[in-house]
Amino acid sequence: MDLYAAQLRRWNPRINLVSAATLDDLAGRHLADSAQIASVIEPDGHWVDLGSGGGLPGIVLSILWQDLGVRLTLVESDRRKAAFLRQMIRELSLSRVRVLAERIESVDPLAADNISARALASLTNLMPYLVRHLAPDGRAWLMKGRSWAEELEAARRGWAFTCRSHTSRTDPDAAILEVSRPSHA
Numbered sequence: 389m390d391l392y393a394a395q396l397r398r399w400n401p402r403i404n405l406v407s408a409a410t411l412d413d414l415a416g417r418h419l420a421d422s423a424q425i426a427s428v429i430e431p432d433g434h435w436v437d438l439g440s441g442g443g444l445p446g447i448v449l450s451i452l453w454q455d456l457g458v459r460l461t462l463v464e465s466d467r468r469k470a471a472f473l474r475q476m477i478r479e480l481s482l483s484r485v486r487v488l489a490e491r492i493e494s495v496d497p498l499a500a501d502n503i504s505a506r507a508l509a510s511l512t513n514l515m516p517y518l519v520r521h522l523a524p525d526g527r528a529w530l531m532k533g534r535s536w537a538e539e540l541e542a543a544r545r546g547w548a549f550t551c552r553s554h555t556s557r558t559d560p561d562a563a564i565l566e567v568s569r570p571s572h573a
């Protein structure tokens with residue numbers, strides 16, 4: 389994790405992986421925030437991280453889950469960020485992790501057992517991605533900021549789904565939304 393943090397700092401000025409203002413608290417704001425997913429769920433099968441950016445939470449989870457049987461796919465359309473992710477996979481010797489440098493909406497359906505997304509889009513705008521890429525009994529773990537309750541209310545107007553909220557361990561006003569069975573309302 390230290391090596392990953394060092395590389396995030398090194399590459400950040402060139403490709404803006406995280407907001408420069410948050411670099412001082414990389415460990416708490418980004419790494420611990422991403423790692424908390426691993427304390428909420430024990431994964432197996434195929435895990436898909438959408439809009440991985442610099443690897444949050446995808447690379448953090450890949451590091452934590454190296455010894456488990458989980459297979460991870462990181463989807464990131466920005467070519468330079470995807471190159472960074474591939475470099476991290478090589479440098480950290482992460483196995484069973486791949487990067488798709490494509491748009492989420494263009495990738496063939498992934499039938500994921502689990503999906504994560506952090507700082508990617510509003511819950512309403514994430515719904516088509518979940519419908520496309522979740523397996524029928526799959527679950528999504530959506531890392532949401534302080535407006536999560538409003539986002540949930542808005543998404544319920546156009547979509548049917550089951551949702552359970554987990555209070556964030558790094559910000560008591562934020563939440564991880566566990567979403568399953570999404571479909572058009």
Ligand SMILES: C[S@@+](CC[C@H](N)C(=O)[O-])C[C@H]1O[C@@H](n2cnc3c(N)ncnc32)[C@H](O)[C@@H]1O
Binds near residue numbers: 438440443444
């Ligand atoms: C705000 S960043 C968040 C990155 C990371 N998840 C994090 O928490 O730091 C959103 C990322 O999603 C990627 N992205 C946005 N829309 C996408 C799409 N339709 N398909 C693939 N990647 C997308 C962007 O290139 C960007 O790297």
